[in-house]
Amino acid sequence: MGNLFYLGRRFDLAAAQPTSEKLYYDPADLTTHAIVTGMTGSGKTGLCIAIMEEAALQGIPAILIDPKGDLTNLLLHFPDLAPQDFAPWLDADALRRQGKTLEQAAQENAERWKAGLHEWGLSPQHIHALKTAVQFGVYTPGSDAGLAISVLSSLQAPGLAWEGNREILREKIASTVTALLGLVGYTDIDPLRSREHILLSNIFEHAWSKNHSLDLTELILQVQNPPFDKLGAFPVENFFPAKERADLALTLNNILASPAFQSWREGQPMHIPDLLYTPEGKPRHSVFYIAHLSEGERMFFVTLLLAAFETWMRTQPGATSLRALLYFDELFGYLPPQHNPPSKTLLLRMLKQARAFGVGLVLATQNPADIDYKGISNAGTWFVGKLQTEWDKQRLLDGLQGASPDLDRATYNKIISALGKRVFLLHNVHQKQPVLFQTRWVMNFLAGPLTRSQIPALNRLAGAGREGVERATGPDFAPVAGQPTSAAPDFSRLQPIPATTVNGTLAPSAAAPLPNTAPTADIPGSLTHPAVPAGVAEYFLPVSLSMNEAMRVAEHPLPADVQPLGLLYRAVLLAEAHARVLDRKLGVDAQLQQIALVDDLSQRSVTIRWENYLRPGLPLERMQNQPEPGARFEMLPAPLGDTKLLNALQKDFVDWVYRSASVVARANEALKVYAGPDVSAAEFRSACADAARLARDKEIARLTASLDRQIAQIQERLTREERELIRDQVEYEQRKREEASSLLEMGASLLGLARKRSITTQVTKNRLTQQAKAEVDESIEAIQQFKTQLLELERQRAEIEQQTNERWAALVNQITEIPVRPRKSDIFLNHFGVAWMPFYILHAAGHMYSVPACQ
Numbered sequence: 001m002g003n004l005f006y007l008g009r010r011f012d013l014a015a016a017q018p019t020s021e022k023l024y025y026d027p028a029d030l031t032t033h034a035i036v037t038g039m040t041g042s043g044k045t046g047l048c049i050a051i052m053e054e055a056a057l058q059g060i061p062a063i064l065i066d067p068k069g070d071l072t073n074l075l076l077h078f079p080d081l082a083p084q085d086f087a088p089w090l091d092a093d094a095l096r097r098q099g100k101t102l103e104q105a106a107q108e109n110a111e112r113w114k115a116g117l118h119e120w121g122l123s124p125q126h127i128h129a130l131k132t133a134v135q136f137g138v139y140t141p142g143s144d145a146g147l148a149i150s151v152l153s154s155l156q157a158p159g160l161a162w163e164g165n166r167e168i169l170r171e172k173i174a175s176t177v178t179a180l181l182g183l184v185g186y187t188d189i190d191p192l193r194s195r196e197h198i199l200l201s202n203i204f205e206h207a208w209s210k211n212h213s214l215d216l217t218e219l220i221l222q223v224q225n226p227p228f229d230k231l232g233a234f235p236v237e238n239f240f241p242a243k244e245r246a247d248l249a250l251t252l253n254n255i256l257a258s259p260a261f262q263s264w265r266e267g268q269p270m271h272i273p274d275l276l277y278t279p280e281g282k283p284r285h286s287v288f289y290i291a292h293l294s295e296g297e298r299m300f301f302v303t304l305l306l307a308a309f310e311t312w313m314r315t316q317p318g319a320t321s322l323r324a325l326l327y328f329d330e331l332f333g334y335l336p337p338q339h340n341p342p343s344k345t346l347l348l349r350m351l352k353q354a355r356a357f358g359v360g361l362v363l364a365t366q367n368p369a370d371i372d373y374k375g376i377s378n379a380g381t382w383f384v385g386k387l388q389t390e391w392d393k394q395r396l397l398d399g400l401q402g403a404s405p406d407l408d409r410a411t412y413n414k415i416i417s418a419l420g421k422r423v424f425l426l427h428n429v430h431q432k433q434p435v436l437f438q439t440r441w442v443m444n445f446l447a448g449p450l451t452r453s454q455i456p457a458l459n460r461l462a463g464a465g466r467e468g469v470e471r472a473t474g475p476d477f478a479p480v481a482g483q484p485t486s487a488a489p490d491f492s493r494l495q496p497i498p499a500t501t502v503n504g505t506l507a508p509s510a511a512a513p514l515p516n517t518a519p520t521a522d523i524p525g526s527l528t529h530p531a532v533p534a535g536v537a538e539y540f541l542p543v544s545l546s547m548n549e550a551m552r553v554a555e556h557p558l559p560a561d562v563q564p565l566g567l568l569y570r571a572v573l574l575a576e577a578h579a580r581v582l583d584r585k586l587g588v589d590a591q592l593q594q595i596a597l598v599d600d601l602s603q604r605s606v607t608i609r610w611e612n613y614l615r616p617g618l619p620l621e622r623m624q625n626q627p628e629p630g631a632r633f634e635m636l637p638a639p640l641g642d643t644k645l646l647n648a649l650q651k652d653f654v655d656w657v658y659r660s661a662s663v664v665a666r667a668n669e670a671l672k673v674y675a676g677p678d679v680s681a682a683e684f685r686s687a688c689a690d691a692a693r694l695a696r697d698k699e700i701a702r703l704t705a706s707l708d709r710q711i712a713q714i715q716e717r718l719t720r721e722e723r724e725l726i727r728d729q730v731e732y733e734q735r736k737r738e739e740a741s742s743l744l745e746m747g748a749s750l751l752g753l754a755r756k757r758s759i760t761t762q763v764t765k766n767r768l769t770q771q772a773k774a775e776v777d778e779s780i781e782a783i784q785q786f787k788t789q790l791l792e793l794e795r796q797r798a799e800i801e802q803q804t805n806e807r808w809a810a811l812v813n814q815i816t817e818i819p820v821r822p823r824k825s826d827i828f829l830n831h832f833g834v835a836w837m838p839f840y841i842l843h844a845a846g847h848m849y850s851v852p853a854c855q
Contacts, residue, residue, distance in 0.1 A: 003027065005054035007047070008120075011423050011436040013415065022121075023437040027058065027322045029381055029430045030360030033351055037368050037396065038385025043422035045070045046446060047383055047439045048329065048364050052285065055325055056134045057126075061276035061283040062325035063309060065302060069291045069449030071329055075136045075462045076445040079128040081117075083110040088457065089447040109445070116441035127443045134283040137464030138455050141264065141301045142293055146455040147464060148267025149288070154304045155204075156213035156269075158311055168314045171349070172307045173204040178342035179303035183296055184251045189342075195240050196248055199223065202231060215546050216256045223249040225542070225624055270304065272312035276324055292452045295333075299341055302334060306346040313350070319358025326350070331365040337372045344372065351378040368396040376400075382427040386419045393417070400427060523841065524848065525568050525632035532636065533643045537833030539574055541854045542622040543567070550840055550851045565841040567631035568850055571640050573598040574835035575610070575653045576620060579661040579822040586665040588676035588820045594657050595620065597835065601639040608649065610656045619854075620831065627836060640834050650832045657827050662819045670811045671695070676820075688812045696808040700801055707797045711790060718786035725779035732772035 004024035011018050034051075038044035052074055055062055064071050078085035083106035095105050117123065140146035154176055160169060177200045178189050191197045203222045207214050214222075223245050231239040255261050268274065275286045288305065290298050309326060316323065328334065334343040350361060351374075363379070365371055369392060382400060387393050393416055400407050407427075415425055415436065426435040450458060532538045545553065547564060575596045582589050596613040627633075639645055663677040666684045671691040675684045839850035 003058055005051065005058075006440060007050055007054070008422075008424075008437045008440040011438045013418055013436055016420075018438040023426070023435065025054075025381075025426070025428075026430070027055065027060065027360075028320065029428055030322050030325065030362065031320070031355045031358060032380025032429065033354070033361040033363070033378065034381035034383065035368075035371070035376065035379040036362065036364040036383040036385075037366070037387070038383075038424070039366055039388040039392075041421060042385035042387075042419075043424070043439055044364060044366070044383075044385050045073075045329075046422065046442050047385070047424060048327065048362065049074060049442045049444055049446070050440055051362060052325075052327060053130055053443055056130055056283075056285055059133060059283045060322055060325055061134070062285045062327055063272075063275055063305070064285060064287045064327045065305070065329065066287050066289050067291060067298065067330045069289060069451070071287050071327075072138055072289060072450040072455065072458055073444050073446050073448075074285060074287060075138065075458050076447055077127050077131050077443055078113075078445065079124045079131060081110050081114050081124060081127075083107045086110050086113075086445060089445060089450075089454075091448075113441075113445065117443065120441040122441065122443060130443050134285045135278050135464065136285050136287070136462040138287045138289050138459055138462075139268075140289050140292065140452065140455060142261075142297060143452060144263055144266070145292075145452045146289060146459055148263065150267045150269050151264050151301060151304050152216060153269035153271070154308060155215055155219065157208045157211045159211075160311075160315065162209040162211070165315075168311055169208055170201075170205065172311045173201050173208065175303055175307035175310075175342055175346055177201050177204065179300045179307070180252075182303070182342055183300040184255060185296075188340075195244075198231060199226065199236075199240050199245070199248070202226070202228065213546075216252065218543075218546055220249045220252050220256065221543060221628070223252065225622075227622055270308050272308050289452070289455060291449070299334075299343060303342040303346065306343055306350070310346055310350055313354060313357050313359050316357045316359075318356050321358055322360050323358030325360050325362060326354075327362040327364075329364050331363050332367070332370045335363070335371050335375045337369070348372070348374055348378075351375055367392055373398070380429040382425070384416055384419070384425040384427065385423070386421065387416065523565060523632065524850075525634045529627065529633055530571070530636040532834045533641055533646075536640075536643060536646060537831065539831065539833060539835040540569075540624040540627050541574075541835055541837050542619055542624060543628060543838050543853045544619055544622065545853050545855050547840055549855075550853055553855055554851050561844055563843040565843055565848075567628050567853065568839045568841050569627060569631055569633045569836040570599070570839060571634065571636050572835050572837050573601055573640060573646075573649070574831055574833060575650070575829075576831040577654065577657050577827055577829045579657055579828070580826040581661065581663050581820050581822045582826065583665065583676075583820045586667060586674045586676060586818060586820060587679075588663060588665050590663045590677060592661045592663070592822075594661065596653065597837070599837070601637050608652065610653060611660065623835075628838065631838065632841075633836070636834070646833075650829070653832065654827055654829055658822065658824050661827075662821045665818045665820050667816050667818055668811070668814055669816070670814050684815065685812070688815065692808040692812045696804055699808070700804050703800050703804065704797050707793050707800070711793045711797070714786050714789050714793070718783060718790065721779055721782045721786060725776065725783060728772065728775040728779050732769070732776050734772075736769055738768075 005027055006022060007025050008023050009018040010021045010023055036044055036048055036051075038047075049071075052062060052064065052071075064074070066072065076089060083103065086109045087102055087106035090102060090105050090109070092102055095102060100108075117126075138146040139149045141149050141151055158169065158172065162169060174191050174197075177197050178191070180200065181189050181194070181196055186194070186196060189197055191201070200219070200223070203219065203226060204214065206227050207218075207222075224242070226236050226245075229236060276284055278284060288301075290301060293301065313324075328347075334341065335347050336344065347361075347363075350359070354361060363371070363375070367388070368376065376398075382396075384396060387396065393413065396416070397407075397409055397412060400412065412425070412427075412434070415434070419425065422439045424437060424439065426437060428435075573596075575598070576594065578591055578593045580589075580591055593616075594610075595615050595618050596608075596610050597615040597618065598608055598613045665674060665676050666679070666681070667674050668688045668691070671688055673684070673688050673691050675687065679687070838853040840853050842849045842851065
């Protein structure tokens with residue numbers, strides 16, 4: 001039936017058997033979502049697998065959450081229906097107890113599947129089509145048994161512009177933070193009351209609004225030293241004191257330090273488009289097997305997955321057809337009526353909003369009481385199987401009535417009570433009547449829940465290997481895509497660290513928590529913080545780059561055998577000042593900032609070319625008062641311990657700022673137009689053109705005033721003469737008619753036909769006609785003279801306009817650029833002293849290297 005789902009055959013309740021009429025279901029109805037409910041043994045799993053088989057055959061991608069392991073059966077499709085295909089998935093111990101051999105049971109299952117498929121009109125060709133329709137794969141978060149998925153990729157900036165997507169991103173932040181806090185033991189988290197939630201949410205928002213990604217290390221550092229001063233109306237220190245923030249950071253660091261958590265940091269990023277489609281555009285059915293996780297870990301992962309899915313969904317264009325499916329098997333605990341786990345808000349929101357984006361949710365549960373009433377009432381389709389208790393049935397009927405107020409409760413009650421195995425009631429708000437049907441035979445072999453140890457073979461069966469899946473040793477240390485690694489990498493762009501004989505061990509730091517396997521004696525620096533001379537300011541530059549970002553800035557990939565050993569501080573000279581440049585006449589009022597970071601002071605007699613050490617954009621606002629815990633220090637260079645030299649360098653820096661700081665103003669002296677650097681060249685030229693146009697118009701008005709008066713006078717005379725001409729022409733025409741009439745009368749009188757006219761009368765008429773003609777000719781001549789005069793005056797006026805316009809147009813381009821410098825009293829020194837710059841220490845190929853951790 002075209003693009004409809006074939007789910008089974010209609011069922012005759014009176015005859016207690018299926019009819020020959022097939023049941024088809026429109027997948028577009030899944031955009032209003034579906035709930036599948038039924039007790040153990042009702043056939044619920046078989047129905048759900050049939051639904052997903054039909055979705056696969058139609059190329060509809062899906063993400064499937066599998067808390068128990070039943071959905072792993074979606075990969076057990078055997079087009080050949082050969083016994084040897086079934087054998088690996090049979091329980092040998094159970095067969096032994098039944099007195100059967102593995103070969104015998106495999107043969108029986110192969111025959112049973114052939115017969116079942118034939119009975120329901122299916123063939124091996126259908127199974128082959130299913131096998132090739134989508135790419136199947138099983139992911140095992142927190143384990144390497146299946147395809148690995150990196151949950152910590154959820155901390156990375158989603159790649160959406162903050163402006164225009166604030167609501168979506170804030171919802172994702174809230175869900176991510178709730179899941180993270182739940183993982184470390186926080187319960188009943190209220191985003192409006194929990195200080196931990198508020199702090200972490202603001203850290204995420206601060207980073208993501210700038211499209212900066214976070215990792216756990218960075219998150220822990222920012223918990224200790226937030227990148228902002230206030231939370232709401234209160235300073236951070238009042239709202240959440242440093243000691244209590246340290247407790248939260250320590251709790252989060254337990255995740256990072258736990259060896260068991262390393263597998264959560266490995267694998268393919270949680271990028272929803274990649275989970276729905278292969279790089280070639282083939283749809284995927286991605287099964288997330290979470291049966292091996294603890295309850296807290298399940299909630300953590302499910303919340304992150306749902307948040308990522310919702311964020312992807314909200315960025316899609318609207319659709320009326322089914323774009324993708326999210327299937328959740330065994331919903332118990334994730335959408336409860338009484339409690340508010342982090343997954344609940346996400347599921348309720350998607351149940352309300354997903355339809356507009358062409359996304360359908362299929363939720364399965366044994367017990368309708370497991371689902372919040374608001375979730376029940378938002379489902380358009382119900383597949384109801386046999387229920388265990390009367391309470392379950394009444395709860396279900398309450399939900400159905402909430403979604404369909406006109407529902408006949410008594411009839412539904414009777415039907416549901418009579419349901420048997422594999423028989424379901426289909427209630428669809430898009431259909432007028434409910435339908436009873438028996439589910440069809442599924443194409444996949446129902447082997448029951450598979451264990452984690454079986455998943456590697458399952459993925460091999462489906463061709464879901466590890467090819468193309470990024471595997472990293474953590475978000476800070478992932479290989480850069482497209483860059484090869486080698487046993488002896490070329491670190492030519494990085495700074496080598498000579499071996500030292502400093503004693504002591506490198507303590508694990510928040511910025512580099514991986515274990516140290518390099519010889520301790522070779523680690524550079526000391527754990528002792530070198531003293532800075534009294535009176536010299538001291539600063540700690542922030543760790544603003546993750547390890548990955550630091551390597552990208554260094555333009556070198558991270559090799560496979562690299563070992564991060566922690567942080568090393570090097571002392572540099574920091575100088576920062578701002579200058580106010582003011583010239584009211586020229587329209588200049590600018591603030592200039594100069595930041596210099598001198599990292600090669602090696603002699604006491606130092607001359608610094610400050611322009612060679614400029615570091616614009618250095619995040620001075622994030623400078624810290626204390627070093628990172630566990631960091632090491634290089635010795636303080638001798639020049640930075642010389643107070644006299646530093647005072648001289650400070651004066652030299654201020655002098656250099658005074659000499660070099662300037663802005664360019666633009667001036668057009670002829671037009672008296674001036675502008676500062678905030679006005680572009682095009683805008684300034686436009687202002688000059690406007691000024692020239694105004695001055696030109698005034699001059700033209702002055703020079704042509706006399707001509708304009710003459711033109712007006714002549715125009716007035718011309719108008720009067722034209723009116724006079726019209727009157728003269730009328731009189732002339734009248735005289736001509738009178739003369740002609742008189743001539744006719746005189747002719748008639750000579751013939752005796754009329755009263756005699758005198759010749760004198762006729763002569764008078766002729767004279768008057770000639771007089772009228774003369775007046776017409778006179779007016780025509782006068783009009784011509786006036787027009788000639790007007791043309792001459794207008795020519796003179798146009799010549800004046802052209803000359804004036806050319807003169808002022810030439811002035812528009814008389815633009816000069818004038819450098820404007822500050823007064824010395826307007827130079828303000830904000831920072832000058834010793835700055836400790838952090839570096840990551842790397843051990844690779846028997847050598848140590850460092851890479852800046854601050855950009």
